[in-house]
Amino acid sequence: MIVVLAGGIGAARFLAGLVRVVPQNQITIIGNVGDDVEIHGLHISPDLDIVLYTLARVVNPNKGWGFRGDTFECQNMLGQYGRETWFNLGDRDLATHIYRTEQLRKGRLLSEVTQNLARHFGLRVRLLPATDDPFQTYVATNNGRMHFEEYMVKRRTRPKVHRVTFEGARSATPAENVIESIRGAKGVIISPSNPIVSIGAILGVSGIRSALQETEAKIVGISPILAGKTVKGPADKLMKGLGLKSSALGVAEYYRDFLDTLIIDRVDKKLGPEIERLGIKPVVTNTLMRKMTDKIRLAKIAISELQ
Amino acid sequence: MIVVLAGGIGAARFLAGLVRVVPQNQITIIGNVGDDVEIHGLHISPDLDIVLYTLARVVNPNKGWGFRGDTFECQNMLGQYGRETWFNLGDRDLATHIYRTEQLRKGRLLSEVTQNLARHFGLRVRLLPATDDPFQTYVATNNGRMHFEEYMVKRRTRPKVHRVTFEGARSATPAENVIESIRGAKGVIISPSNPIVSIGAILGVSGIRSALQETEAKIVGISPILAGKTVKGPADKLMKGLGLKSSALGVAEYYRDFLDTLIIDRVDKKLGPEIERLGIKPVVTNTLMRKMTDKIRLAKIAISELQ
Numbered sequence: 001m002i003v004v005l006a007g008g009i010g011a012a013r014f015l016a017g018l019v020r021v022v023p024q025n026q027i028t029i030i031g032n033v034g035d036d037v038e039i040h041g042l043h044i045s046p047d048l049d050i051v052l053y054t055l056a057r058v059v060n061p062n063k064g065w066g067f068r069g070d071t072f073e074c075q076n077m078l079g080q081y082g083r084e085t086w087f088n089l090g091d092r093d094l095a096t097h098i099y100r101t102e103q104l105r106k107g108r109l110l111s112e113v114t115q116n117l118a119r120h121f122g123l124r125v126r127l128l129p130a131t132d133d134p135f136q137t138y139v140a141t142n143n144g145r146m147h148f149e150e151y152m153v154k155r156r157t158r159p160k161v162h163r164v165t166f167e168g169a170r171s172a173t174p175a176e177n178v179i180e181s182i183r184g185a186k187g188v189i190i191s192p193s194n195p196i197v198s199i200g201a202i203l204g205v206s207g208i209r210s211a212l213q214e215t216e217a218k219i220v221g222i223s224p225i226l227a228g229k230t231v232k233g234p235a236d237k238l239m240k241g242l243g244l245k246s247s248a249l250g251v252a253e254y255y256r257d258f259l260d261t262l263i264i265d266r267v268d269k270k271l272g273p274e275i276e277r278l279g280i281k282p283v284v285t286n287t288l289m290r291k292m293t294d295k296i297r298l299a300k301i302a303i304s305e306l307q
Numbered sequence: 308m309i310v311v312l313a314g315g316i317g318a319a320r321f322l323a324g325l326v327r328v329v330p331q332n333q334i335t336i337i338g339n340v341g342d343d344v345e346i347h348g349l350h351i352s353p354d355l356d357i358v359l360y361t362l363a364r365v366v367n368p369n370k371g372w373g374f375r376g377d378t379f380e381c382q383n384m385l386g387q388y389g390r391e392t393w394f395n396l397g398d399r400d401l402a403t404h405i406y407r408t409e410q411l412r413k414g415r416l417l418s419e420v421t422q423n424l425a426r427h428f429g430l431r432v433r434l435l436p437a438t439d440d441p442f443q444t445y446v447a448t449n450n451g452r453m454h455f456e457e458y459m460v461k462r463r464t465r466p467k468v469h470r471v472t473f474e475g476a477r478s479a480t481p482a483e484n485v486i487e488s489i490r491g492a493k494g495v496i497i498s499p500s501n502p503i504v505s506i507g508a509i510l511g512v513s514g515i516r517s518a519l520q521e522t523e524a525k526i527v528g529i530s531p532i533l534a535g536k537t538v539k540g541p542a543d544k545l546m547k548g549l550g551l552k553s554s555a556l557g558v559a560e561y562y563r564d565f566l567d568t569l570i571i572d573r574v575d576k577k578l579g580p581e582i583e584r585l586g587i588k589p590v591v592t593n594t595l596m597r598k599m600t601d602k603i604r605l606a607k608i609a610i611s612e613l614q
Contacts, residue, residue: 041409071380077402081427091398095384098405102348120388 002306003028003185003217007198008035008047009064009232010224011191012054014302015125017295018189019055021303024124028181030208032193033110033129034137034166034201037149039087040078042097043104046149047198048114048129049096056121064232067092086154111175128181130202133172137197138165139238148197157234161241164196166204174207182211187306190221192287194235195254196242212258219260220305222287222298223248226265231288247271252280261305263287263298281305309613310335310492310524314505315342315354316371316539317531318498319361321609322432324602325496326362328610331431335488337515339500340417340436341444341473341508344456346394347385349404350411353456354505355421355436356403363428371539374399393461418482435488437509440479444504445472446545455504464541468548471503473511481514489518494613497528499594501542502561503549519565526567527612529594529605530555533572538595554578559587568612570594570605588612 002022004015006029018027032047046065053059053067060066070090079085089097096117103113109132118127137148141159151159166172182188193199203209212219228247230236236246244250248264252275255262259280264271265287272282283305289295309329311322313336325334339354353372360366360374367373377397386392396404403424410420416439425434444455448466458466473479489495500506510516519526535554537543543553551557555571559582562569566587571578572594579589590612596602 040405041412042405071378071398073378073398074381074401074405077399078406081402081406081424083406091378091380091401092384094381094398094401094405095388098347098349098381098401099385099388099390105348117388 001026001028001181001185002187002189002303003030003181004189004191005030005193005199005202006047006051006191007032007193008050011047011193011198012050012059012064013289013295014191014222014298015051016054017289017292017297017299018302019125020292020296021299028126028128028177028185030128030130030178030181030202031114032198032201033131033135034197034204035148035152036136037087037147039089039097040083041101042094043101044087044089044097045100045110045114045129048127049093051127052096052114052117052121052123055123055125058121066090087149109175126177126181128175128178130174130178130208131172131205132175133168135166135168135172135201135205137201138167139163140165152234157237161238164200164238164242166201169204169206172205174205178205179207179211182208182215182217185215185217187217187303188212188215188219189302189306190219190255190259192222192224192231194224194230194233194238195251196235196238200254209258218306219258220263220302221251221255221259221261222263222302223251223265223268225251226287227267249274252278252282256280263301263305308333308335308488308492309494309496309610310337310488311496311498312337312500312506312509313354313358313498314339314500315357318354318500318505319357319366319371320596320602321498321529321605322358323361324596324599324604324606325609326432327599327603328606335433335435335484335492337435337437337485337488337509338421339505339508340438340442341504341511342455342459343443344394344454346396346404347390348408349401350408351394351396351404352407352417352421352436355434356400358434359421359424359428359430362430362432365428373397394456416482433484433488435482435485437481437485437515438479438512439482440475442473442475442479442508442512444508445474446470447472459541464544468545471507471545471549473508476511476513479512481512485512486514486518489515489522489524492522492524494524494610495519495522495526496609496613497526497562497566499529499531499538501531501537501540501545502558503542503545507561516565525613526565527570527609528558528562528566528568529570529609530558530572530575532558533594534574556581559585559589563587570608570612
């Protein structure tokens with residue numbers, strides 16, 4: 001089994017290539033639930049859905065989230081009822097949230113519901129939420145404390161973040177098979193996702209970081225930061241806000257207690273020696289995933305580093 | 308205040324005429340909640356919504372329920388997730404159910420949520436659910452016991468009903484202002500709705516029937532049964548199944564303890580003397596509501612009988 005720690009869009013793009021290289025039933029994905037948020041009383045798991053929709057090839061390719069060609073009739077009507085509509089919910093997408101919420105209220109675990117959704121989409125990967133327990137990412141900003149999705153979507157990452165906290169981290173335990181899959185993995189890949197709020201939120205579930213430190217499997221990461229900037233999302237801003245280096249080197253430092261190899265972009269080639277000094281092998285390549293061929297090539301490089 | 312006891316489509320059509328004759332802010336509607344049902348974890352109030360959508364002039368005129376021109380993207384997707392889709396939920400319609408469910412889960416009363424919806428639609432009628440408590444109509448049939456909506460929508464009224472029960476009737480109390488509005492009414496109108504499961508479910512909330520018996524206001528009903536048949540819905544079948552007369556006379560007998568006047572159709576003219584023997588004044592007219600002029604004429608007759 002190859003285990004992949006995954007956030008949202010960056011991870012999903014990488015996984016789209018990986019499933020062309022490795023059979024789906026040999027892939028376990030540990031997904032971030034820190035972004036999970038209740039909107040209109042519905043439980044929304046943005047990152048799990050991005051991974052599901054992308055692998056199911058129903059995702060909106062321009063946005064990287066939601067269904068391709070979805071409509072927004074329900075959301076428009078909710079707006080007419082005076083509800084906030086900053087979190088975009090397409091009509092088809094809503095079916096996922098309605099289904100998930102109903103199942104969770106019936107007492108099902110998020111991991112069961114997620115696996116059912118994966119099955120309905122015909123996927124054979126194992127997609128595990130990092131935890132089945134309540135676990136939400138909050139940011140302390142110069143505009144006050146808010147849920148990460150509010151910072152990310154409603155405030156468009158404008159407030160300055162000086163602290164990231166994980167609500168529920170003290171009591172949350174890893175979902176079934178999360179620790180076991182890391183321990184027994186043939187290799188572990190850390191997706192090119194936000195180190196703080198995507199991968200960081202997974203690592204924030206007690207037991208996961210130590211399982212990574214202890215596993216005998218090789219662990220390969222892909223830097224989501226190129227020349228100090230993220231391709232998508234606020235990882236660079238967040239890392240700076242927390243006093244970390246917003247660079248592939250900052251990523252290496254953040255993962256240094258468990259990482260064997262970090263794949264970095266050509267533009268960061270000069271950071272190689274410094275990463276090596278951390279005891280991490282730098283692999284320099286083109287990490288931008290524009291086309292499927294880019295994704296497949298990157299997946300192949302990651303896999304080859306797991307040997 | 309004119310108080311109207313209302314079920315679904317028949318009541319809504321009548322009310323569409325009434326609001327052309329009486330200012331909206333002089334109308335209190337007491338709506339049936341026995342049809343309320345949880346679908347996909349959402350609280351659906353079919354009859355309240357039919358009244359709302361009709362008065363807001365957004366209703367699908369062919370079906371008599373749901374939004375005109377609504378789409379069904381979410382429901383189709385729920386079907387792909389293996390969910391039952393016998394209860395049609397349009398995308399815009401879903402906004403009502405999502406909003407209502409969220410508000411109820413936050414601890415709001417159904418009556419508050421209903422009044423908020425009415426306000427969002429720009430209505431000035433007061434629409435009160437008969438009760439804010441759990442109250443659901445079940446039918447015992449030759450295919451087993453089931454929720455009324457399952458019998459009505461999923462089974463298309465095919466099973467033979469031999470008993471109607473109201474779950475929650477023992478503990479349900481009338482919503483705020485229901486009893487007061489009947490006691491202080493200038494007149495009460497019983498819509499041409501199903502006497503058993505629409506009006507009957509309202510009467511099944513303790514205190515409402517006795518308030519009707521005790522009020523000094525005139526009470527005028529409109530028979531939903533013409534020549535032994537209903538215009539819409541299973542009232543005739545249900546009345547027969549329960550051993551009642553499926554006729555305007557059966558309706559008069561069912562309401563005899565509180566009704567002053569029963570408006571019946573020309574086709575039932577011959578039942579007039581028998582209705583009169585029950586102490587109820589029969590008024591014979593054309594009760595079919597095809598066009599707005601029919602609805603207005605019927606509303607005017609009902610109002611004139613309240614004097």
